[in-house]
Amino acid sequence: LDRIEETEPKLNAYITVCEEEAVKRAEIADRELEKLSKDEVPELFGIPISIKDNINVENVRMTCASKILENFISPYDATVVKKLREKGAIFAGKNNLDEFAMGSSTETSYFGPTRNPWDLERVPGGSSGGSAAAVAARSAIASLGSDTGGSIRQPAALCGVVGLKPTYGRVSRFGLTAFASSLDQIGPITKNVEDAAYLLNVISGQDAKDATSARVPVPDFLAGLNNEVKGLKAGLPKEYFVEGIEPEVKEKVLEAVKKLESLGVEVEEISLPHTEYAVETYYIIAPAEASSNLGRFDGVRYTYRAKDYKGLVDMFCKTRAEGFGDEVKRRIMIGTYTLSAGYYDAYYLKAQKVRTLIYQDFEKAFEKVDFIVTPTSPTTAFKLGEKTADPIKMYLSDIFTIAVNLAGLPAISIPCGFDGKGLPIGLQIIGKAFDEATILNVANVLE
Ligand code: GLN
Numbered sequence: 001l002d003r004i005e006e007t008e009p010k011l012n013a014y015i016t017v018c019e020e021e022a023v024k025r026a027e028i029a030d031r032e033l034e035k036l037s038k039d040e041v042p043e044l045f046g047i048p049i050s051i052k053d054n055i056n057v058e059n060v061r062m063t064c065a066s067k068i069l070e071n072f073i074s075p076y077d078a079t080v081v082k083k084l085r086e087k088g089a090i091f092a093g094k095n096n097l098d099e100f101a102m103g104s105s106t107e108t109s110y111f112g113p114t115r116n117p118w119d120l121e122r123v124p125g126g127s128s129g130g131s132a133a134a135v136a137a138r139s140a141i142a143s144l145g146s147d148t149g150g151s152i153r154q155p156a157a158l159c160g161v162v163g164l165k166p167t168y169g170r171v172s173r174f175g176l177t178a179f180a181s182s183l184d185q186i187g188p189i190t191k192n193v194e195d196a197a198y199l200l201n202v203i204s205g206q207d208a209k210d211a212t213s214a215r216v217p218v219p220d221f222l223a224g225l226n227n228e229v230k231g232l233k234a235g236l237p238k239e240y241f242v243e244g245i246e247p248e249v250k251e252k253v254l255e256a257v258k259k260l261e262s263l264g265v266e267v268e269e270i271s272l273p274h275t276e277y278a279v280e281t282y283y284i285i286a287p288a289e290a291s292s293n294l295g296r297f298d299g300v301r302y303t304y305r306a307k308d309y310k311g312l313v314d315m316f317c318k319t320r321a322e323g324f325g326d327e328v329k330r331r332i333m334i335g336t337y338t339l340s341a342g343y344y345d346a347y348y349l350k351a352q353k354v355r356t357l358i359y360q361d362f363e364k365a366f367e368k369v370d371f372i373v374t375p376t377s378p379t380t381a382f383k384l385g386e387k388t389a390d391p392i393k394m395y396l397s398d399i400f401t402i403a404v405n406l407a408g409l410p411a412i413s414i415p416c417g418f419d420g421k422g423l424p425i426g427l428q429i430i431g432k433a434f435d436e437a438t439i440l441n442v443a444n445v446l447e
Contacts, residue, residue, distance in 0.1 A: 001017070001019055001022070001092065003137075003138060003139045004017055004092065004093060004134075004139045006139075007117075007134075007137045007138075007139045008139070010115060010117075010120055011114060011115050011117060011120075011133050011134070011137055011139070012096060012111070012112055012113065012114050012115065012130075013095055013096055013114050013124075013129075013130040013131075013133040013134040013137065013139060013140075014050070014093040014094060014095055014096060014130060014134065014139075015053045015061075015063055015065060015093075015094050015095070015096050015109075015111050015130070016053065016060060016061045016063070016093055016094040017092065017093040018057070018060050018091055018092060018093055018094070021059060021060055021091070022048065022090050022091060022092050022093075025090050025091070026046065026090055029045065029046060029088060029090070033045070041088070042086070042087045042088035043087045043088065043198075043202075044084060044087040044088045044089040044202070045087075045088035046088060046090060047088070047089050047090065047141060047142075048089070048090045048091070048092035048140070048141060049084060049089045049090070049091060049092070049140070049141065049142050049143065049144070049199075050091070050092050050093045050094070050095050050131065050134055050139075050140035050142075050143040050144075051081065051091055051093075051094055051095065051143065051144050052094070052095050052097055052101075052128050052130065052131050052143065052144060052145045052146055053065060053094035053095055053096065053097055053130070054097060054100065054101055054146060054176060054177040054179075055078045055080065055081065055144060055146065055175060055176050055177070055186065056074035056075075056076055056077060056078045056081065056175040056176075056177075057074055057077060057078070057081050057091050057094065058074055058075065058076055058077045058081075059073065059074065060073070060074055060091065060094060061073055061074070061094065062074045062094065062177070063094075063110070063111070064097070064099065064100045064101070064177050065096060065097045065098065065099045065100070065108070065109035065110055065111055066099045066100060066110050066323065066324065066325065066328070067110045067304060067322070067323050067324075067325070068297050068302065068303075068304045068319070068320075068323030068324055069297070069302060069303060069304065070110070070303065070304060071303045071304070072302055072303045074175075076175065077175060078172075078174060078175020078176055078186075079172035079174040079175055079203075079207045079209060079210065080144055080171060080172065080175070080176075080186050080203040081144075081175065083202050083203055083205075084144075084199075084202055084203065087202055092140065093134075093140075095128070095130030095131040095134055095140070095143055095145075096109050096111060096112075096113075096114045096129060096130030096133075097109060097126065097127045097128055097129065097130055097131075097145075097151075098126045098127035098129070098151075098327070099324070099325045099327060099328050100177065100179055100290070100294065100328050101127040101128075101146055101148060101151055101177075101179045102127065102179065102290070102327050102328055102331055103126045103127050103327060103394065104125060104126045104127070104150070104151075104154060104387075104394050104395075104397040104398055105123035105124075105125065105126045105129065105382070105384075105387065105388070105394065105397075106123060106124055106125070106126040106127060106129025106130060106133075106155070107123060107126070107384065107385075107388055108126075108325055108326075108327045108328075110325060113129075113384060114129045114130045114133050115133065115384070116133060116136075116158060116159060116381045116423075117133055117136045117137040117159065118136070118159070118160065118381065118422065118423055118424060119381065119421070119422075119423060121383055121384060122158075122381040122382060122383055122384065122423070123158070123381055123382060123383070123384055123386075124136075124155050124158055124159050124381070125154045125155030125156075125157065125158035125159065125377070125381065125397075126151060126154070126155055127146075127148075127151040127155070128143075128145030128146065128147070128151045128152050128155050128156075128163070128189060129155045129158075129159075130143075131143035131144070131145040131152075131155070131189045132145070132155035132156050132158065132159035132161055132163065132189050133155075133159055135159070135161045135189050135190060135191060136159040136160055136161050138191075141191075141195075142188060142189065142190045142191070142195050142199060143188070143189045143190075144186055144187070144188060144189070144199070144203070145163065145186070145187060145188075145189045146176055146179075146184055146185065146186050146187075147163075147165035147184070147185055147186075147187055147401075147405065148179050148180050148183045148184050148185075148286060148405060149180075149183065149282050149286060149398045149401060149402045149405050150376075150377075150397075150398040150400075150401025150402060150404075150405070152164065152165050152187045152188075152189060152413075153165055153376050153401050153411060153412070153413035153426070153428060154376060154377050154397065154398060154401055154413070154426075155189070156189055156376070156413045156414075156426060157376035157377045157413045157415075157424070157425070157426020157427075157428075158377060158380065158381040158423075158424065158426070159381075159424065160415045160418075160424030160426075161189060161190065161191060161415065162188075162189070162190045162191065162192060162193055162195070162196050162412065162413065162414050162415070162443070163187065163188070163189045163190075163196075163412065163413045164187045164188050164189075164190075164196045164200060164410070164411075164412045164413075164436070164440075165185050165187045165404065165405070165410060165411050165412075166185050166186075166187050166200060166204065166410050166436055167185075167214075167408060167409060167410040167431075167433050167434045167435075167436065168182075168183070168185055168212070168405075168408035168409075169212055169213055169214030169216075169408070170185070170200075170204050170213075170214065170216075170218075170410070170434065170436065171185055171186045171187065171200075171203050171204055171205075171213070172186075172203075172205070172206075172207030172209065172210040172213045173185070173186065173210050173212065173213070174207055174209035174210045174213075178289075178293040179286070179289070179290055179293065180285065180286040180287075180288075180289035180290055180293070181212070181289055181293065182285070182289060183282075183285070183286060183289070183405040183406070185405075186203065187200070188200060188203070192447060193225065193412075193414065193440060193443045193444040193447050194222070194225060194444065196412065196440065196443075197221035197222045197225055197440050197444075198221075198222060200221050200436060200440075201218070201220060201221050201222060204218040204221075205218050214434070216434050219437055221436060221437055221440055224437045224438075224440070224441050225440060225441055225444045226441075226444065226445075227441050228264075229260065229263050229264065229265050229441065229442055229445050230263060230264030230265070231264060231265075231266075232265050232266070232370045232371070232438070232442070233265070233266045233267075233268065233368065233369040233370050233371075234257070234260055234265050234266070234267045234268075234369060234370070234371055234372070234373050234442075235267075235268060235269075235270035235365050235368065235369035235371070235372045235373070236257065236267060236268070236269050236270065236372075236373055236374075237269075237270050237271065237272045237275065237365070237372060237374060238269055238270070238271055239271065239272055239273070239275040239276065240272075240275065240374040240375065240400055241374075241375075244378050244396070244399070245375060245378040245379075246378065246379050246380065246419065248380075248419040248420060248425065249375050249377070249378065249379065249380065249419070249425050250375065252416045252417035252418075252419075252425045252427070253373065253374070253375045253416060253425070253427050255416070255417065256373070256416045256417075256427050256446055257373055259446060260373070260442070260445075260446065263445060265442075267373075268368070268369065270365045270368065270369060270372070271361075271365075272358075272361040272362065272365060272403065273361060274354065274357045274358045274361050274403075275358075275361070275403055277354050277357075277358070278358055278399070278402045278403040278406060279395055279396060279398065279399055279402055280351075280354075281351045281354045281355055281358065281406060282398075282402045282405070282406060283334070283395060284334075284338050284347050284348060284350075284351035285348070285351050285352070285355065285406070286331070287330075287331040287332070287334040287335035287338070288334075288335040288338050288339050288347075288348050288351075289335070290328075290331045290332065290335050291331065291332045291333075291334075291335025291336045291339065292335070292339070294324075294328070294332055297319075297320065297323065297324075298316050298319065298320070299315050299316060299318075299319030299320075299323075304319060304322075304323045305319050306318035306319045306321075306322050306323075327391070330391065338351075355406045355407075358403050358406050358407055359406065359407040359408070361403075361407075362403075362407045362409060362430075366432050370431075370432070370438055371429050371430060371431050371432075371435075371438055371439055371442055372429070372430040372431075373427065373428070373429055373430075374400050374427075374428045374430065375400055375425075375426070375427065375428065376400060376401065376413040376426035376427060376428040377397060377398075377400060377401075377426060378396075378397070378399060378400065379397070380419045380421070380423035380424065380425055381423050381424075382397075400428060401428070404428075404430055408433060409430055409431060409432070409433055410430070410431045410433070410434070410435065410436045410439060411428055411429065411430040411431065411439065412428070412429050412436075412439050412440065412443050413426040413427065413428050414426065414427055414429070414443045414446060414447060415427075416446070427446070429442050429443055
């Protein structure tokens with residue numbers, strides 16, 4: 001709590017600091033501790049963890065960084081939060097994000113932008129920018145974020161920390177405010193790979209409350225961290241090392257690949273030919289699902305309601321017009337358009353078909369290689385305001401992360417050096433479905 005107080009005036013990485021709630025829970029935990037023998041003490045006993053503010057923590061405000069939820073108090077714990085709590089974790093606060101997780105810079109937050117601890121004039125990435133900045137500044141030991149198109153990995157890269165997006169279905173989404181339900185996954189943002197494995201162990205597993213959570217066994221992700229990587233095969237997709245990428249980013253990623261080679265990993269160039277359609281495909285599918293998911297914020301069920309209105313329809317319209325920010329409205333309009341009669345076949349259905357082609361690219365690649373290495377982001381952290389006026393520019397910052405969500409695969413971003421300005425560079429390792437163990441293992445040997 002002291003560290004939060006010290007860093008917050010500069011960073012704005014938290015929307016809510018749950019001081020009272022955290023202290024209360026810590027006191028309860030203390031009393032319980034007296035009754036426990038040493039080996040009964042839960043693994044995460046007393047460890048403060050911060051949570052992106054689109055995930056529910058019981059009795060704590062959850063805003064999704066939106067005016068429309070400014071005063072919403074969560075009546076329940078998300079499954080991931082419940083699981084952490086059962087292991088003794090304490091929730092110190094709720095991290096800032098782009099409004100409803102729509103963005104790549106944490107600048108669309110109703111509560112103001114978060115700043116990058118490495119350079120306060122620059123963005124931390126997004127949408128889990130508050131989580132990544134907090135972990136980088138050590139005002140959180142670890143955080144949970146959500147990743148729909150890169151929102152865990154890209155901010156982790158821009159802040160020099162570790163971010164893991166699990167396989168779609170590995171972690172329950174119950175209690176995560178839905179943005180694009182077929183893409184969203186919750187995952188850890190941590191100081192190092194070991195902590196990521198640790199948290200993934202705790203939050204993984206099928207959940208009766210999320211029908212898309214998968215019934216697959218959960219291995220011990222810590223156990224395999226130091227396995228030998230000799231003999232593994234890595235793929236370098238040629239489509240990820242082309243125009244638009246900063247030379248220093250490319251250089252550092254290729255240096256890490258050299259290191260893998262020196263450890264006995266076989267590296268080969270691969271092709272993911274439909275990569276060039278990933279951003280376009282995503283920006284049809286994600287807004288379509290968002291436009292449907294955000295229908296629930298109507299002034300009736302959740303807190304914010306416009307003051308002056310004439311009748312029900314006017315109340316809906318004014319509440320949404322006043323409650324949502326520009327980026328959210330842009331997505332709702334695009335999504336409503338692409339789902340409407342006459343356009344559905346041309347846009348949404350077409351995008352779903354391209355999504356299958358993107359998935360098949362990965363399937364083919366994984367017949368030959370065990371994992372894929374790419375940069376996480378084409379650039380290091382950019383300046384605040386640099387991309388806010390041009391949504392397309394902003395959308396392109398996720399060019400290396402988005403295909404992974406469309407294919408439902410796991411991927412991790414780890415730091416791999418700095419550019420000439422002293423800003424961290426991130427490297428992404430993409431794995432086969434439900435094979436987080438391999439990418440964690442490779443990430444750990446590179447760390
Ligand atoms: N930046 C992407 C978007 O704005 C991804 C966001 C996310 O992963 N939540 O949609």
